[in-house]
Each structure stands twice: as structure tokens, then as C-alpha cells.
Amino acid sequence: MFVKKSFNQQTIHDVQMGNGTVAFQGVKLNVHCFIVDGVLIDTGAASLEKEFQPFFKQQDIDQVVITHFHEDHTGCAAFLQQELNLPIYMNDTMLDYCKKKAAYPLYRKVFWGKRRPFHAETIGNTFVSRNAVWDVIETPGHAIDHLAFLNRETGQLFTGDLYVQEKTKVALREESIPTIIDSLSRVLTYEFEDVFCCHAGFLENGRAALQRKLEYLLTLQGTIIKLFDDGLAPSEIVETIFPKKYPITFLSAREWDSMHIINSIILAHK
Structure with a gap:
């Protein structure tokens, strides 16, 4: 089984960025983590732990x-906790899940490895770093426990997987597009400058990028609701809006599928 990996790092506006990439059978996925003011935001994947370790060790976290x-x-969280003795904070919704051996499909283990158990503490509505107070913003939709972090001092916003790309074409089975719309709307009520996404990296003109994504999803939602109200079945709607088939859909046995976009919008509309 040939999996190709790579890693690079850069600094943008005093944010240290580590970016690991995994490629397998024509599908290429990447993930970033960020370090600023002594705070590490996300940990990368277990499959990339050897690549991320030197990056972590050279930083002051x-x-x-x-x-x-x-x-x-969360793939390198156990390493950071056990080897570097770092405290870890997250939404309390999935604390117990993270204490146990992770359970997810084989294709995700091929790309991201096997996440080892770790113990995190509940994060509050705010937290403090060396020189700043941070807002913790609830942004569910992609995941039930999803958060974004805003550094009040610098105006830097770290959005996890809220953005990823402007035009969503496939979604995870458990994702909710209407909930993501609400989360984007909530984030846009805050004042911020730079935006850092865990997959897209640094977003030029980040507020405008998030606004464009919101507008895209609102238009998409309206189109899907109209087609559904006109009598089209979900399978007909997906063929109308998303005729292209993506490799991740077949590789994931449809855990990632355009149909999940349609279904989440219809479910909320009923």
C-alpha cells in the first residue's frame, strides 16, 4: 500500500504554520496546524506524526x-501530551470519545493513521495566552463539537474546517449544511482580520472568503429547496446540481457524497 507523504512549514503574520499532505490512489489530502503566542491550534494526523514532530519540538508551546x-x-495529541507534557483543551462534547481508541473507517486510517487516546480538558468561552484573550466560538455543522478561535489582540481567526473551500461539492454523512450556514453567519458577526483554515491554510481577504462561502451555501440551499418543492427526488436533485462524481465518494464508500448536502438541507426544510 503506497501512501505518499510530505510536509512543509512557513510563517505568515507571526503564525507558524505546519502543513502535512497524504496522497493515495489519486486522492490528495492535507491538514494544517498553527502556532501563535504559545498556542498550538490542532495537532495534525497520526499518519504524519513523524513529519510533525520536528515542527512541534522547535516551537515554544x-x-x-x-x-x-x-x-x-487530533492525531498527534497523544504525542504532545505524553512526550511534551502539554495541556489540551477542546469542546466537552467529545472528551470521552477522545479518551478511547478511535473508531472510524479503514480509508480514513489509511490517510490519517490511528489516533491514539488522549485526555483533554473542557475549554471555556474564552482562554488566555501570553499576550491575548481569545474568544471560543461554537461553529458546529462539520462536526458536532466544532469550534473557531479568535485572538482578540491580533484579530486572527482560526476556523478549523468551517471553510475548507468556497464551493462545497461533497459532505460527510453527518454534516449539516444549514448548521454550517448558521455557524458562518455567527463567525461573521465578530471583528477579525487574518483567517487561517486547517485545510486551505491562510486565506487572503479572509472575511470576504467566508462571506462568499456563506452566500454560495445560501444560494445552494435555496436551489435545493425549490427543486424539492417542485417534486424532484433527492437522487434527481443531486444529478441536476452535482453531476460530477468525485474519487473520495467511491474511496470512502459514500461516507463523503454530494447526496449528504441534499439530504441535510431537505431534512431541515421538512
């Missing part, structure tokens, strides 16, 4: 905060 429980964001 006081604490780790997690945007959500998915294994590409």
Missing part, C-alpha cells in the same frame, strides 16, 4: 486547543 475531534486534527 504552552497549550494545545482543538477545533474538533476528527482524527486529522
